[in-house]
Amino acid sequence: MKQFLILLLLLMCNVGHAQLPNITFEHISDAEGLPSRTVERAIEDKDGFMWFGTRKTLTRYDGYTFQNIGNKWVFGVATNGKGDIYYSSAAEKLLRVDPRSMKEHVIAGFEEGGGYNTFTDSFGDVWFSDRKQVNRYCPSEKKIYVYPLKQTSFIYHKGGFVEDKQRNVWVLGMEVGLFQFDRKANKLICKMGLDCPVSGEKYQYQMHGGIIDTDQKLWIAMAFNGLMKYDIRTGKVKIYKHGKFRLLSVCEGTDELGKTILWIGAAEGLGIFRPDTEQFSFFEGLGPRPFEVHDLKLGSKSNILWVCTSEGILKYDPKNQFIKASRIQGQMPANAMLQDRSDPSGQTFWIAVAYQGLYKFNIKTNRHTFFPFPQYRNTSETRWLIQDKYNKIWVGCNQWETWQDGKSDPSDNRFEGVFHFDPVSGHYDALPFDIHHTFFSVPFYSLGMIDSKGRFWITNHYEGIHIIDAKSNIEVKLWSDGAQSNLLAGGNWIMHIFEDSRSQIWLATYQGIFLFDESARSFRRVNDKYGFMQITEGPDGNIWAVGWSGVVSLDSSGRTLKSWSGKDGLYDLECRQVVVDSSNRVWVGTFDGLHVLDEKRNHFRRFTVNDGLLSNNTMVSVLLAGDDKLLVGNLGGWNILDLKRLDKTGGSGNIRLTNVRVNNRESIADWSKPVALKSHENAVSFSFSALNFRKANDNNYSYYLEGFEKKWIDAAHAHQAFYTNLTPGQYTFHARLTGVASGSELSIPFTITPAFYQTIWFRVLSLLLVAGVVGVIYRSQLSYQKMKARLALEELEIQQKEIEHKAELVAYQLKLSEMEMSSLRSQMNPHFIFNCLNSIQFFTAQNDGERASEYLGKFSRLIRLVLENSKSDQVTLDNELETLRLYVEMESMRFSGKFQFEMHVDQHIETHAIQIPPLLLQPFVENAIWHGLMHKEAGGTVALFLNQPHDHLLRVIIQDDGIGRQKASEYKSKSATKNKSYGMKITADRIKMISQPLQVRTSVEVIDIKDRSGNALGTRVILNIPV
Known part of the structure; x- marks a missing residue:
């Protein structure tokens, strides 16, 4: 480089401020699905998808959803002509992502500090930097070339990359310098910086992002030195200093008028630089918080500017700029507006701002002039504006300071809630009529209107309407007081008054819509x-x-x-x-x-x-x-x-497939080619996008599935289509933007292959097989029918004999059962009476006359029940339990309360309806007392539990906590206790006998209750009795 470069480098310009474009940005943050508000880099791939490197992951954006890959802090992302995505992270220096499968593959692994500023050149090579050097990966050779840079005390990544039209790669080597890559020599040539051989070129700048503009000028954002313009042909340099902002990135674009500008990203926010005026200007208040701009990317397909910041993404879409803004000082509301009829151009508007005054606004020049209220400015909440036939402006307010009574200056009362402004003189005039204490209890003039007859309507929301004649400036009465009272009844508020083209007066209220009927002097409600x-x-x-x-x-x-x-x-x-x-x-x-x-x-x-x-x-x-x-x-x-x-903001673009799910699982097949699905993979959903990155309600889609549907489905804003239970066959899914002439249509062919049993050859073979089987069955059926005819008579004779034999057997068994039951019952009843008499004998021997009398009373009632029950085969469960209760009470008296008796009957058992043989439970209770508790010094408890597992079975559990069967057998003698066991055996036989005619399974099960050491804790008897 020539020596005069020294002078050019020293020629640094202190620039002024440029006018900012009147544009709007859309803010995208984690609330819209962005995985992290910290966004480092952005790139647009060949299909139009946007890829963002964030603090948490690499993510792909289709205008609706973010699809995340991995979980690394991404510092660089790039793409090549094939659509492959490369990125650098804080962990691995370089990775490649297959955009179809979304799988990532590591190319250059871990190194402290990671990799940065990923870039692909026109040769398909991938460049990336780290803290020591810059690197070039050649995919065809699968080899990484390393280009070390001079080490300094500045610890940061060493390079960014740009490429000119001659396919030369330029390396922005941070504080080391500017380099050009010599591809033939495979080395970096220093053009400026610490590594330059010429001492006059050894200038040190902190070079961050850069771009080469359409004039082949290299623009470099420098953190502390402003913006550098470098002519790559001549080596001429010019620096535009900006002392307040640390510049980090730069991108070429245009403003809303089509003029070339440079977008500037800085640590302090977003700005522009106008090359024609050599001036900077920075935006204010673009986000909810201050932010740092990390990267700027202008989409080549969408022409959208993407601003990657520490607080999310700012998006500037030149095609979606139909809303402009005009700002004033403060944050007071512009509550009323009107178009000035006196301006034939229609460019002048009057805007009343609460607690300030009137603004005269020219919509063409976007300039305004302020006319502050002459009185009570801080308490005048503007509510309406009207212009009379003299072009005077009336401003109605809710005056939040009450009447100025007692003031020495009567002029204090001139503007209490209503201002009268003369646009010609620019002054506020006195009102032509008095409003002081005239209409309302407070100076709240909520609504105002001049009707087609020139009458001035003044309204307070909750106190009603007053009308003033324009000629006489005197109030006129168009309705009775009662009509207005009815209108305001029930706390109704009047919120708006409007006169239509037919001179009808409409009122919007809290209680519906009213029409004023002037002839009837009343208000008619038409909607409530x-x-x-x-x-x-x-x-x-x-x-x-x-x-x-x-x-x-x-x-x-x-x-x-x-x-x-x-x-x-x-x-x-x-x-x-x-x-x-x-x-x-x-x-x-x-x-x-x-x-x-x-x-x-x-x-x-x-x-x-x-x-x-x-x-x-x-x-x-x-x-x-x-x-x-x-x-x-x-x-x-x-x-x-x-x-x-407005209509031009509608969506346009080329529809792209963004996601396919098969059987509710994401499909990784290559859907750019025809896909064959299996027969069971018959639930398919398609997601698609125009990739114009408009708001969701700007795009209208339609779609249809060829082979399933006959016509297009108007999906409105929906960008997904769902299909289930698709039959085997060939299909093509189509999607397009509705009402857009330009743009491609999405066509996705696929096939659902039939299962083997759904194929034609299988059906033909099955048909032949069925026909053969039918023939064989037909011939066999003829032979069978002949044989069946011969055997029919023989079979009937055998069946007749079997029926007669079964009838005789059933009659015999029934008679036998009746005889056995009668015999057992005759044994049972004397046995029970004998035991009772033994008890009486034992009790009388105790010489207790009073208790003997009570005992004999219970015995007589028990004998009466036993005699009554012996007359029938079945008694109610109520009757049986009463008999058992009397017996237990007698036994308890006899043994002086040595044992306790508990009876638990399930609440769902209908004891009055269930029939069982008499004296069926008593022998088991008696056995528990005599064998289980008589030999236990401390006495014990006999518990009776009754439940009904189902309608035809009664389950009875008799449980004692006595000495157990084994110990009881040791105490047995030849006394009457043997008869206790005999009574229990009789009852068991009776239960078995009951089951025979009913054909119900019954059982008597005796269980020994023991502890873990095998010691006896009692006995449990379970009876299953058919009912």
Whole structure:
């Protein structure tokens, strides 16, 4: 390089401030699915997808969703002509991602500090840097070439990369210098910096991002030295210093007028540099918090600028700039607006801002002039604006300072809630009529209107309406006091007054919509379904009203035509503003966005701060300015919408497939080619995108599945299609943007292969096989029928004999069972009486006359029950339990309460309905007392549990905590205790006998209860009795 470079390097310019473009940015953060707010790099691939390197992962963005790959902090990302994605991370220096499978493969592994600034050149080589050097990976050779750089005390990555039209790669070597790659010599040639052989070129700058513009000038962002312009042909250098900002990245673009600018990313935010005026300017308030710009990327296909920051992504779309903003000082709301009729050009507007005054605004020049209120500025909340036939401006306010009574200066009362402004003189004039204590109890003038007859309507929301004649300036009465009282009854508020093209006066109130009938001097309610806030008229003469529940259209008589709410796509239901433009589009101002209704398509679009609105709250004021402009009042200013550009904001682009799921699992097949699915893979969903990165409601799609559907499906904003239970066959999925002439259509062919049993050859073979089997069966059937005829008579004779034999056997068994039951019952009853008499004998021997008498009383009742029960084969369970209770009480008296008796009957058992043989349970209880408890010194407890597992089985459990069967056998003697066991055996036989005619399985099970050491804890008897 020539020696005069020294002088050029020293020629540094201190530049002024450039005018910022009047543009809007969309902010994308983790709330929209971005995996991390810290975004380091961006790249656009060959299909138009955007890839972002973030603090947490590499992610692909299709305008709707982010698809993440890996979990590394990504410092560089690049793509080649084949669509492969390369990236560098804090862990591995270089990785490659297959965009179809989304699988990553490590090329250069771990090194402290990781890799940075990934870049692909036109030869397909991949460049990346680290803290010591820059590296070049050649995919064809699968080899990495290393180019060491001079080491300094500055620890940071050593290079960024750009390529000129001659396919020369330039290396921005951070603090080391600027290098050009000599491909033939395979080495870096120092053009400026510490490694340069010429001492005069040894200048040290902290070079970050760079670009080569259309004029082949290399622009380099330098952290502490501003912006460098380097002529790669001549080596001429010019530096534009900016002392306040540390520049990190630069990108060439254009402003809203098409003029060339350089986008500048800095540690302190985003700005521009205008090469023609050599001036910088930086934006303010673009995000919720201050941010650092890491990278700038202009999409070659979408022409969208992507700004990678520490607080997410800023997106500037030149095609979506139909909303402009005009800002004023402070954050007061622009509550009322009107178009000045005296300006034939239609460019002048008057805007009333609460607690400030009037603004005269020229929509063409975007300039305004301020006329502050002459009095009570800090307490005057503007509510309305009207212009009279003399072009004077009337401003109505809610005056938040009450009447100025007692003031020595009577002029204090001139502007209590209403201001009268002369645009010609630029002064506020006195009112032509007195309003001091005239109309309302407080100076709240909520609504104002001049009707077609020149009458001035002044309204307080909750105190009513007053009308002033324009000629006499005297109040006139158009209705009775009773009519107004009825209007305001029940706490009703008047929220808006509107006169339509037919001179009808409409009132929007909390309790519905009213029409004023002047001839009847009354107000007629025409809609009482909702609380309404505002009314307007469309070009077709229909009335539109908005309120707390949505939007309503009415005809001229007030009859409701249709209503819209949240289910129809209205995002927010607090609707306070409504206008209808010349295309019959209905604009609705809500708390959360500005909505526009296309009545023909029955579809809402929503606009927010991401589209350029100053705030999502658009309930302040909305004004239609001619046929092509819409003004929206907001906090701290107002927005201007260019309606001519509205339809041009609709989506266009080439549809791309973004995801396919088969049987609800993500498919990794190459869907750019025909895909064959198995027969069971018959549930397929397709996701697609126009990749124009517009808002979701700007794109309208349609699709259909060839081979399944006959016509296109209008999907509106939906960008997914779902199909289930598809039969085997050939299909092609089609998707396109609706209503867009340009752009390609998506076509995805695929086949669902049939299972072997669904093929034609299988069906033919199956048919032949079935025919053969039918023939064989037919011949066999003929032989069988002949044989069947011969055997029929023999079989009938045998069956007849078997029936007769079974009948005789059943009769015999029934008679035998009756005889056995009678015999057993005759044994049972004397046995029980004998035991009772033994008890009486034992008790009488105790010489206790009183207790003997009680005992004999119980015995007599027991004998009576036993005698009554012996007359029948079955008694009720109630009867049986009463008999058992008497017996146990007698035994307890005899043994002086040595044992306890518990009876537990399941509440679902109907004891009065169940029939069982008499004296069936007593022997088992008796056995528990005599064998289980008599030999236990401390006594014990006998418990009886009854439940019913099902309708035909009664389960009885008798359990004692006595000495157990083994110990009891040791105490047995030849006394009557042997008879106790005999009674239990008789009862068991009876239970078995009961089961025979009923053919029910019964059982008597005796269980020894023991502890873990084998010691006896008692005995449990389980009886299953059929009922």
